[in-house]
Amino acid sequence: MADFVFNIAKGRVGELVWRVKNNDPSTSGLVVAVLAVTGLETDAVLKDKDTLSAVLAGTTNEPTNTGYVRKVLTDVDLDAVAPDDANDWLATDIPDQVWLEVLAGTNWAKLVIGYDPDTTGGADTAIIPMTCQDFAIEPDGTDVLAQINAGGFFRAQEPA
Numbered sequence: 724m725a726d727f728v729f730n731i732a733k734g735r736v737g738e739l740v741w742r743v744k745n746n747d748p749s750t751s752g753l754v755v756a757v758l759a760v761t762g763l764e765t766d767a768v769l770k771d772k773d774t775l776s777a778v779l780a781g782t783t784n785e786p787t788n789t790g791y792v793r794k795v796l797t798d799v800d801l802d803a804v805a806p807d808d809a810n811d812w813l814a815t816d817i818p819d820q821v822w823l824e825v826l827a828g829t830n831w832a833k834l835v836i837g838y839d840p841d842t843t844g845g846a847d848t849a850i851i852p853m854t855c856q857d858f859a860i861e862p863d864g865t866d867v868l869a870q871i872n873a874g875g876f877f878r879a880q881e882p883a
Contacts, residue, residue: 726858727766730761730875731773732853734837736877739838739853740815741804743797752842753821754850755794755802755869757858758833759786769855775848788862795842812880820869825862834858834869836876838877853877 728736743751756775762782772778779785785793796817806813816834837850846862860867 724765726802727770729770729772729852731851734879735802735851736853737815737879739851740801740877742809742831743838744804746798747754748800748840750841750843753796753817754835754837754839754848755796756835756837757786757791757831758835758855759784760803760859766855772852775835775850775852778787778835778852779847782861785830786862788825788827788828789821790862790867791829792822794820795839797842804857808882812845812878814875814878816875817871819871822867824864825867827861827863829862831858831860831862831867848873851873 732739740753743753754775754836758778762784764781764783768781769778769783785791800818802816804813804815834856836854836856837852839844839845839850856876858869
Protein backbone atom coordinates (compact mmCIF):
# COMPACT_ATOMS: atom_id res chain seq x y z
CA MET A 724 0.00 0.00 0.00
CA ALA A 725 1.16 3.50 -0.77
CA ASP A 726 -0.03 7.04 -1.36
CA PHE A 727 -1.28 7.72 -4.89
CA VAL A 728 -3.18 10.06 -7.18
CA PHE A 729 -6.35 8.68 -8.74
CA ASN A 730 -6.02 8.38 -12.53
CA ILE A 731 -9.02 10.72 -13.06
CA ALA A 732 -7.20 13.49 -11.13
CA LYS A 733 -3.70 13.20 -12.57
CA GLY A 734 -2.73 16.64 -13.79
CA ARG A 735 -5.84 18.19 -12.19
CA VAL A 736 -5.32 18.28 -8.41
CA GLY A 737 -3.78 21.76 -8.29
CA GLU A 738 -6.51 23.18 -10.51
CA LEU A 739 -9.35 21.58 -8.52
CA VAL A 740 -7.95 22.90 -5.22
CA TRP A 741 -7.54 26.34 -6.86
CA ARG A 742 -11.21 26.23 -7.90
CA VAL A 743 -12.33 25.60 -4.31
CA LYS A 744 -10.09 28.37 -2.95
CA ASN A 745 -11.44 30.79 -5.57
CA ASN A 746 -15.14 29.84 -5.22
CA ASP A 747 -15.43 28.42 -8.73
CA PRO A 748 -18.22 27.47 -8.19
CA SER A 749 -19.11 28.96 -4.82
CA THR A 750 -20.57 25.62 -3.66
CA SER A 751 -17.36 23.67 -4.30
CA GLY A 752 -15.27 22.06 -1.59
CA LEU A 753 -12.84 19.32 -0.77
CA VAL A 754 -14.13 16.19 0.91
CA VAL A 755 -11.93 14.15 3.25
CA ALA A 756 -13.20 10.59 3.58
CA VAL A 757 -11.65 7.64 5.38
CA LEU A 758 -11.53 4.09 4.02
CA ALA A 759 -11.89 1.14 6.37
CA VAL A 760 -9.41 -1.74 6.52
CA THR A 761 -12.06 -4.44 6.10
CA GLY A 762 -12.84 -5.04 2.43
CA LEU A 763 -10.27 -2.52 1.23
CA GLU A 764 -9.50 -3.05 -2.44
CA THR A 765 -5.92 -2.82 -3.69
CA ASP A 766 -4.36 0.47 -4.71
CA ALA A 767 -4.25 -0.78 -8.31
CA VAL A 768 -8.04 -1.26 -8.25
CA LEU A 769 -8.83 1.94 -6.34
CA LYS A 770 -6.78 4.30 -8.52
CA ASP A 771 -8.96 3.44 -11.54
CA LYS A 772 -12.16 4.66 -9.82
CA ASP A 773 -13.52 7.96 -11.21
CA THR A 774 -15.95 9.02 -8.45
CA LEU A 775 -16.22 8.60 -4.69
CA SER A 776 -19.34 6.56 -5.38
CA ALA A 777 -17.27 4.15 -7.47
CA VAL A 778 -14.59 3.96 -4.75
CA LEU A 779 -17.27 2.84 -2.30
CA ALA A 780 -19.22 0.63 -4.73
CA GLY A 781 -16.92 -2.39 -4.52
CA THR A 782 -15.89 -4.04 -1.27
CA THR A 783 -14.25 -0.81 -0.03
CA ASN A 784 -16.25 1.10 2.58
CA GLU A 785 -16.06 4.03 4.95
CA PRO A 786 -15.72 3.20 8.65
CA THR A 787 -18.83 2.98 10.82
CA ASN A 788 -17.24 4.14 14.08
CA THR A 789 -19.20 6.54 16.25
CA GLY A 790 -17.34 9.83 15.92
CA TYR A 791 -16.42 9.41 12.24
CA VAL A 792 -17.86 11.84 9.71
CA ARG A 793 -16.59 13.07 6.38
CA LYS A 794 -14.86 16.43 6.52
CA VAL A 795 -15.79 19.19 4.06
CA LEU A 796 -13.29 21.97 3.43
CA THR A 797 -14.24 25.20 1.68
CA ASP A 798 -12.31 28.24 0.49
CA VAL A 799 -11.85 29.64 4.01
CA ASP A 800 -10.13 26.42 5.12
CA LEU A 801 -7.50 26.51 2.37
CA ASP A 802 -4.34 28.51 1.82
CA ALA A 803 -3.85 30.28 -1.50
CA VAL A 804 -2.70 28.03 -4.34
CA ALA A 805 0.46 29.55 -5.79
CA PRO A 806 3.51 28.08 -7.48
CA ASP A 807 6.79 27.87 -5.59
CA ASP A 808 9.09 29.27 -8.28
CA ALA A 809 12.22 28.73 -6.19
CA ASN A 810 11.58 24.97 -6.09
CA ASP A 811 9.71 24.67 -9.41
CA TRP A 812 6.61 23.00 -7.99
CA LEU A 813 3.03 23.66 -6.98
CA ALA A 814 2.17 22.31 -3.53
CA THR A 815 -1.41 22.11 -2.30
CA ASP A 816 -2.24 21.80 1.35
CA ILE A 817 -5.15 21.26 3.71
CA PRO A 818 -5.22 21.71 7.47
CA ASP A 819 -4.70 18.75 9.78
CA GLN A 820 -8.00 16.95 10.39
CA VAL A 821 -9.36 15.89 13.78
CA TRP A 822 -12.19 13.50 14.59
CA LEU A 823 -13.26 13.75 18.23
CA GLU A 824 -13.64 10.72 20.51
CA VAL A 825 -13.83 8.08 17.80
CA LEU A 826 -15.02 4.84 19.32
CA ALA A 827 -13.41 1.50 18.60
CA GLY A 828 -14.99 -0.73 16.00
CA THR A 829 -13.69 -0.35 12.46
CA ASN A 830 -9.99 0.12 11.83
CA TRP A 831 -9.02 2.82 9.35
CA ALA A 832 -6.67 2.36 6.38
CA LYS A 833 -6.63 5.38 4.06
CA LEU A 834 -7.66 9.02 3.59
CA VAL A 835 -9.23 10.06 0.31
CA ILE A 836 -9.28 13.74 -0.60
CA GLY A 837 -11.79 14.54 -3.31
CA TYR A 838 -13.24 17.52 -5.15
CA ASP A 839 -16.98 18.15 -4.77
CA PRO A 840 -18.46 20.80 -7.11
CA ASP A 841 -21.58 21.08 -4.93
CA THR A 842 -21.16 20.57 -1.19
CA THR A 843 -24.70 21.84 -0.59
CA GLY A 844 -26.43 18.86 -2.11
CA GLY A 845 -24.15 17.05 -4.46
CA ALA A 846 -23.88 13.30 -4.58
CA ASP A 847 -20.95 10.91 -4.26
CA THR A 848 -21.27 10.36 -8.02
CA ALA A 849 -20.08 13.97 -8.52
CA ILE A 850 -17.08 13.83 -6.13
CA ILE A 851 -13.81 13.35 -8.01
CA PRO A 852 -11.33 11.40 -5.87
CA MET A 853 -7.95 13.12 -6.14
CA THR A 854 -5.47 11.61 -3.71
CA CYS A 855 -5.31 8.63 -1.41
CA GLN A 856 -2.93 8.53 1.56
CA ASP A 857 -2.17 5.62 3.86
CA PHE A 858 -3.72 6.28 7.28
CA ALA A 859 -3.58 3.19 9.51
CA ILE A 860 -5.49 3.95 12.72
CA GLU A 861 -7.20 1.77 15.32
CA PRO A 862 -9.72 4.11 16.98
CA ASP A 863 -10.03 3.62 20.75
CA GLY A 864 -12.37 6.36 21.99
CA THR A 865 -9.81 9.14 21.87
CA ASP A 866 -9.43 11.88 19.25
CA VAL A 867 -8.00 10.88 15.87
CA LEU A 868 -5.61 13.32 14.20
CA ALA A 869 -4.70 13.18 10.53
CA GLN A 870 -1.51 15.19 10.43
CA ILE A 871 -1.05 16.38 6.87
CA ASN A 872 2.52 16.55 5.60
CA ALA A 873 4.03 20.02 6.15
CA GLY A 874 4.80 20.13 2.43
CA GLY A 875 1.12 19.62 1.55
CA PHE A 876 -1.02 16.68 0.57
CA PHE A 877 -0.07 16.97 -3.11
CA ARG A 878 2.83 18.43 -5.06
CA ALA A 879 2.98 18.88 -8.82
CA GLN A 880 6.48 19.03 -10.17
CA GLU A 881 8.48 18.20 -13.24
CA PRO A 882 9.10 14.52 -13.92
CA ALA A 883 12.29 13.04 -12.54
